[in-house]
Amino acid sequence: MSPPIQLTPAGVHITPPPNLTLRGIVAVPGDKSISHRALIFGCLAQGTTTITGILPSADPQSTAQCLRDLGHDITPLTDGEVRVQPGEWQEPQQVLDCGNSGTTMRLLLGLLAGRAGQFFSLTGDDSLRGRPMQRVITPLSQMGAQIWGRKGGTRAPLAVQGQLLQPIAYDSPIASAQVKSAILLAGLGCEGMTQVQEPAPSRDHTERMLRAFGAQITWKNGTVQLQGGAQLRGQTVVVPGDMSSAAFWLVAGAITPGADIMLTNVGVNPSRTGILEVLEAMGARITCHNQRLVAGEPLADIQVQHSALEGVAVGGALIPRLIDEIPILTVAAAFAQGKTVIRDAAELRVKESDRLTAMATQLTRLGARVEEYPDGLTIHGSQQPLVGTELHTYDDHRIAMALAIAALNAQGASYLSPGGCVQISYPQFWQTLQQLCQPSP
Numbered sequence: 001m002s003p004p005i006q007l008t009p010a011g012v013h014i015t016p017p018p019n020l021t022l023r024g025i026v027a028v029p030g031d032k033s034i035s036h037r038a039l040i041f042g043c044l045a046q047g048t049t050t051i052t053g054i055l056p057s058a059d060p061q062s063t064a065q066c067l068r069d070l071g072h073d074i075t076p077l078t079d080g081e082v083r084v085q086p087g088e089w090q091e092p093q094q095v096l097d098c099g100n101s102g103t104t105m106r107l108l109l110g111l112l113a114g115r116a117g118q119f120f121s122l123t124g125d126d127s128l129r130g131r132p133m134q135r136v137i138t139p140l141s142q143m144g145a146q147i148w149g150r151k152g153g154t155r156a157p158l159a160v161q162g163q164l165l166q167p168i169a170y171d172s173p174i175a176s177a178q179v180k181s182a183i184l185l186a187g188l189g190c191e192g193m194t195q196v197q198e199p200a201p202s203r204d205h206t207e208r209m210l211r212a213f214g215a216q217i218t219w220k221n222g223t224v225q226l227q228g229g230a231q232l233r234g235q236t237v238v239v240p241g242d243m244s245s246a247a248f249w250l251v252a253g254a255i256t257p258g259a260d261i262m263l264t265n266v267g268v269n270p271s272r273t274g275i276l277e278v279l280e281a282m283g284a285r286i287t288c289h290n291q292r293l294v295a296g297e298p299l300a301d302i303q304v305q306h307s308a309l310e311g312v313a314v315g316g317a318l319i320p321r322l323i324d325e326i327p328i329l330t331v332a333a334a335f336a337q338g339k340t341v342i343r344d345a346a347e348l349r350v351k352e353s354d355r356l357t358a359m360a361t362q363l364t365r366l367g368a369r370v371e372e373y374p375d376g377l378t379i380h381g382s383q384q385p386l387v388g389t390e391l392h393t394y395d396d397h398r399i400a401m402a403l404a405i406a407a408l409n410a411q412g413a414s415y416l417s418p419g420g421c422v423q424i425s426y427p428q429f430w431q432t433l434q435q436l437c438q439p440s441p
């Protein structure tokens, strides 16, 4: 079998051999959301924080470099142990570069808005400079923050003049962990109680980890409450594997004939397991083994085997629980019998790319029938086999990985570009895909 995946500097050739299947064990890389938070909380705490299993990809590297520029000592990010030694908070001499990472920019805004007397400027790449920042600037301004930016103060580059902030009770119009986390980070330095309510629960890694670091966090009728002023203490953080990265293998295993893949150490925090529930409802053969709790987060080893899938309807409160998995879910839908309807997902239009348009246009290029709405997609699955073609990733890591799984199950070769964007969340993705490709027994 000649290698199905061939990397070039500009893109990736995917040539599915006729007897292909996917088999093997994958140690899924560390959770991106938890990696960012471990670095940030480590800098806020007294004493050293040690992090094992951090995701050493471009997004957490952006957070680490910004925190170094702010005066903290962080050892190079590797799969092994990373040490965070907090220093004096400095007013950086340079612009903080958040790269492609919305989590870095939005969480840092919450963190820096309350550093009275210091000035900060933040920017990012083309994609990040186009993403909406008003959603965090509005509540932070209500707390007393002074933040300026392009396009009427809504887009980076942004400037922050640190102020003494007041706590708020914020009723967020969107279910967003980034918005919630920015407010809680700002609330940490306030006197009194900061509260955040969301229309549906978003991922709760900030709350879990802040609590582990010694903050006073409580929940009342779905509202998160944080008592400001607590001194955080450095911790040992064990980062679980990222469900958002595992999702590519879950779908690849479910749709590829003969596939049998074991994913080890995957985080199964209930605020992240929407994709498991939807794939199971579609008929996927998924088995969770060895469920356990490590450093406050639930983990499992997850096995997926090929099976016939059926279309489903997805929307409402489920959306925040699988927000980053929708691109790969559309691939599962394209290989399922019947139609899959995804609604209430307008947030996808303001991710690293417009992920609804990206998946609709590229699945259509492969031969799938897809309808696009302002807040979702209908995918008419298995109408005819997908046929390999030239695919555009929009330079978005999750679009690239989702399209790769689709292309591997199409007839004939595809060329996908740019392919380097997998560095954002999954640097080993292409190698792991190559290793999993096996001839059918």
Ligand code: S3P
Residues within 6 Å of the ligand: 032, 033, 034, 103, 175, 176, 177, 178, 179, 181, 202, 203, 323, 324, 347
């Ligand atoms: C993230 C929250 C989600 C998610 C993003 C990471 C986080 O964004 O899409 O990839 O780490 O808090 P929103 O909070 O904007 O929904």
